[in-house]
Amino acid sequence: MMPGQTEFTAALMDASRPAPQGLRDGRGRQAGKRFDVYRNNVAVSLTEALEAGFPVIRKLVGDEFFRAMAGVFLRAHPPASPLMMHYGAEMPAFLEDFGPAGGLPYLPDVARLELALRRSYHAADAAPIDPASLAAVPPVAMAGLRLHFAPAVILVTSSFPILDIWRVNSGAGGGAPRPKEQTALVLRPEFDPRPVDPGPGAAPVLAALIEGATLAASLDRAGPEFDLPALLGLLLSNGVITGFDLED
Amino acid sequence: MLDATTQRPALPHTPGVGYKAQHYSALISDPGCVGWLEVHAENYMGQGGRPLAQLRHLSERFPISVHGVGLSIGGEGRLDPEHLARLAHLVDWLNPASFSEHLAWSTHDSHFLNDLLPLPYNAATLARVCDHIDELQETIGRKMLLENPSSYLAFEASDMTETEFLRAVSDRTGCGLLLDVNNVFVSATNLGYSPQGYIEAYPLDRVGEIHLGGHDEDQDEHGAPLLIDSHGREVVDPVWALLDHTLALTGPRPLLIEWDTDVPDWPVLEAEAGRAHAALGAAVS
Structure with a gap:
């Protein structure tokens, strides 16, 4: 049975799901860890895009907090287009509701400013x-x-x-x-x-x-x-x- | 140099590099043996500012290859009409020497996943990929080059080899091919076949461009080697050897060094281009 791209995508974005059926290594065994390469590529590349796009937010919350937060964000808001220059537009609204960052109420406005700088760069x-x-x-x-x-x-x-x-x-x-x-x-x-x-x-x-x-x-x-x-x-x-x- | 049939600047049979903004000054002042540049299409889809100004300037000095990384040619859904229009606009504006994309998918349900994801090789996926390439080529008004992927796994649903699939796509759509020699080495190691055998089965007469890049080494849960296409380090010796094997069959071709993560200072990238230059020279004699 061929795993469809719906199933493939769901498993990519949720590490608690098993890898899709029908994927093999070169010897006919279940693909297992090999599927994790794609999971990792997606999560790491989107996290790096957010790090590049919100350097001041990252500085304010620290690297470890930012990576964990990015992991939540990227699953809730995967990019809506291949133009990564626009990725993260939902960050201010996300930060308004992100409980663990509640002690830093200025984060959403700082994120708006970082988005504005990026939009200006490409305007x-x-x-x-x-x-x-x-x-x-x-x-x-x-x-x-x-x-x-x-x-x-x-x-x-x-x-x-x-x-x-x-x-x-x-x-x-x-x-x-x-x-x-x-x-x-x-x-x-x-x-x-x-x-x-x-x-x-x-x-x-x-x-x-x-x-x-x-x-x-x-x-x-x-x-x-x-x-x-x-x-x-x-x-x-x-x-x-x-x-x-x-x-x- | 103009291509005789298209009247466009052609990619020379020299080394090229994937363009990074930090190398701008070095490339403008002394590019050495680097004769052309590749840019990722999606980075030049803003409305203005420095990226487009730099690209305009660079295109006066170098033939440019535009390499798309986000069209999702292997996707189950239809191609994004807005993205097709953006590609057409960029190609019209820049008139690059070449346009290429990947045998992969990256968008599903309007979510872009920012990775080149695999597809099985069979009649159904062949029809889909050909339809998408036909639509793209019609939209941009020229033939494209399609690149072989790096594979980490295989599909039970495949009943063709990758080289059979690529040959069939090229036959049906008229597209050319882009041969990434590092991807061949990565996939062959990961899936346990001969990289030389893959190269010999590849439709080499359709190859308009060759790519080289670095990969990382890991293992799967059975202790089998698992190579990961990272574009984050030097090209390894076995890939250079596979390049020599390839060039002996194809003769010189436009040859790109890709380095996209942990991008080094210019002298390191220039040294890789120098090694590519030597490999091209050896292929002539």
Whole structure:
């Protein structure tokens, strides 16, 4: 009898199941341990992909914990496509419910940031505007300004100090995380994404601008310390803005 | 060099290497005897950024072989139409010298398992594999090369040898073949047949590319040798000897060194390419 790929896959992903029937070594004996080569290849290759994709989560929980967690994750969420660059999109939601990691409530947001960095790395290239073209907009028209953002730009909001946590645990330097909420703006000036702090009070403004709101509508959401010239300077100097239009 | 019938750059009969980003500078400054590169298709299916920019740059310097590792040609289900479209897009954009994939499956029920899994060799699987290759070749508008797998076990349901199966696939679909000499050595050791006999039974006239890589050594529960295709170390001497035996029959072919895990610094990989270069030279004389 030929084992179908349904049975083969079920046995691959669950080591408590016996190897499928009908598999032999070269001498006609049951395949036994030989099937474990495939089991091991699948588990190890997916674990390595998660290690490569979530280096800061791995640093935060330690190698042994990460490997055990990856073993649970990969069985609950095998890749949905052969594009391993996207593998692990379910990690933040998985971490929300993963009891053994419950003592580290910031892990899901750190995972969101790591996913954003990976998405940014593979995002489409886009030519930034010349900052002078924005400077030429008459002040009276600025209220109706809508900015177009490069596809590699991603905003990650959090109620935890995710930027500090990311910096300390990714070798990017910085002191111990401060106990405050932080928003990470992921930029990709050329090919290397990096998360930056968009400045005090800027997160809700940026979120609105990225959603396509006008400058006037976005500024309604600004915090008290918000500094518009500083934010525009940050965006323009990092090639974030690829175009704009003006609403009448 | 353009292939006379396709007007595409052809893979030269020199060593090539599996491209790794850490070797980019070395390859651009002095590739030595390395005359072409292989890339894994799925790593270049993002929308932009460094991977595509590097590949574009490399393709101006080297003939490129695009090697798919995720199509699941041996799968029971139909090929993923989105993945076929991505492959077609990549091949159109890059116009590589060659496209190859594996005699294996890797996707089931829309779950990708990230390994090259085995299939039995019989009339039913032959029909399925041929249908999938026909669909792929039609989608990408060119013939592909199909690679022989590394095997750790055999199926009771097989009633053809692997070489008979590959010959039949090539006859029916017109596809070429990719001969991985390390895979032959691994499978022959694991399943107890002669690697030289396998090579002699292989349809060598269809071989458009030869692969070499390293493997790990283990044992099964009966103490029998169990070799595992790892691409994580140097090619061992018996595989180099099997390569010499192969090249004596085929003459020079594009010859790839694959090293995918524990990737070494460039000089180590370059030394492997140098050994491949010497083997190709010996095959000419």
